[in-house]
Amino acid sequence: MYRYRLMAPGPTPVPESVLTKMALPIIHHRTEAFEKIVAEVREGLKWLYQTQNEILIFAASGTGAMEGAVVNLLSKNDRALVVDGGKFGERWWKICKAYGIAHDVIKVEWGQAVDAKVIEAKLKEHDYRAVFMQASETSTGVCHPIEAVSKLTKNLPNTALVVDAITALGVINIPTDDWGIDVLITGSQKALMLPPGLAFASVSKKALALCEKSDIPKFYFDFKRELKSIQENTTAWTPAVSLIIGLQEVLRMMKSEGLEGLFKRHAIQAKATREGLKAMGLKLYAPDAPSDAVTAVYSPEGMDAGKVVKSLKNKFNMTIAGGQDQAKGKIFRIGHLGYYDPMDILNVLAAVEFALIENGHKLTPGVGIGAAMKVLMEG
């Protein structure tokens, strides 16, 4: 009998206090009471985003906000630059393709971060309306150099930087305004510790200017319409009421932890995870630019990574993620963003140790946990 433990890179566990709040009877959204909640989360999101820009709230998963960024910022004759270093990078050009938008793709080897110089060179070649990329590529556990790229786009008046920070916001420091990010996207089911169902997009002045010109068809994900609504502390369409009530609670929790506290906790727990896995004799998939949100690691030589995922599921009632596409069978991925504490890290490492031993990998029980504990103690 093992309790269910969710250690995937999203959805992530929802805090008990948030669950109980969301379980209360639903209220109507066209009321003063709800507008007060929206006003509070509107300010809270600005704090989390480190921005004065408005942040649009959609009843959608993160992909909805990604599509929104494409269809609101671009016009039919525009050209986009896409960084594709994994499953989520791919999504950017797939959306562009669906709308017939011209785009160039910078293919990055899985497990590697994009080289900002490659983007710099491309930006000199073409007049791109937008650069689309990930802050943390969930499929590979890589952090892309957003700050370096933002320095390239900041001074281009007609080129927006659109960042999918779905597994990055609230995990690592991404100061939207300081860096000049035009659209920063996130979802509810990651560091925000909520069930899936909410997507967010911040919009800079530069982004809004592009929205003004956009001639791509759109309706549900209409940024201008949502901007007007959020400025009145409401949403254009029916909002996911209980999730926004949960959002109010998680933002309060996050504020009380503080941005520095959030980043530090994630950094330490991510490092503990990596050191624990390395002490088991495993090789990290993204050793050079690891994301503090998710750790991707190679399965031992000759052991299908799917076996590790399956052992964790069947024997320990624990969900981690396997590799996708080209990484399938080779890697497994552990999420450590959101409502996790050091004990959760030790739990997933213990389960991985058990699973590796069960599948024939030699290691001394506790060796990975011990290495992680050392990191946690120093933290």
Next chain:
Amino acid sequence: MYRYRLMAPGPTPVPESVLTKMALPIIHHRTEAFEKIVAEVREGLKWLYQTQNEILIFAASGTGAMEGAVVNLLSKNDRALVVDGGKFGERWWKICKAYGIAHDVIKVEWGQAVDAKVIEAKLKEHDYRAVFMQASETSTGVCHPIEAVSKLTKNLPNTALVVDAITALGVINIPTDDWGIDVLITGSQKALMLPPGLAFASVSKKALALCEKSDIPKFYFDFKRELKSIQENTTAWTPAVSLIIGLQEVLRMMKSEGLEGLFKRHAIQAKATREGLKAMGLKLYAPDAPSDAVTAVYSPEGMDAGKVVKSLKNKFNMTIAGGQDQAKGKIFRIGHLGYYDPMDILNVLAAVEFALIENGHKLTPGVGIGAAMKVLMEG
């Protein structure tokens, strides 16, 4: 930020499915719907107790049922035999004393189990109406030899064996009918995984015959009155409705795990705890007759055990128990009965390792966890 973790020998964590069931709107207890629930828990308790006897349900903590056993089975001129090997053994003679009932006390050194031969000798000396003892003495982490004692009392027609199994039922095998236990007491907040508030007492024919003769004053804890009620699938006084609704759920969970599964899980997790603590260089308080419900362990030489308890509370938001009375400052106690799985055991061991290191005890991080993992793997 650590989530709250409750690793004391009661109250113990309540399963999520039970919490949600108990959170539903309250129903009235004098209804057919509630009688159906009582009928189900009545049968479920008999299964758990391994008995055909009825089990009385009180809105009270375990102490209430202990008092009930004393005032219902004894009469003014009776004599009782009490085994006192800890804080809860003490409670038996304190209740006897409060009612002016003559009693002899077998004092057992803390950390030791009673020797059944001593009870045998006492039973030859006096005509006791009842023997009062603990199956698992929570204050010392000791298991007393109930089976051996039951062989002594079984054939004495006027001597009841009354066992406080508050931290034993559902943890170790105590077959009420096979052993001939006359009153077996438990509470909701231990292996039954519920909040505190319910106490239970089974009543054998021998116990009921003594109840018939009893002339001690009683009202709320009137066994005869409750027996009549439970046979009609109700209780004499207003029951703790939501707890009984929770009881229905936990008994279903326990049935699906099975008695053997329950006993095996507790045995393995208790052994893992003990081996983990020993590998840290600690000395068990009750090495010879350890309870699988709670492990009591000496703090390292020169380290106040209260410091370990405090470190766990302040740094890890984890509740374990310290020592009581004569064991205060010397030992700390870890509960592992009820809704715990192996990951919880590894968590408390990790927290203890951290706390010991913090307080100056030398150990290699992970050493206790590794030892526990070996036990868990063999299980």
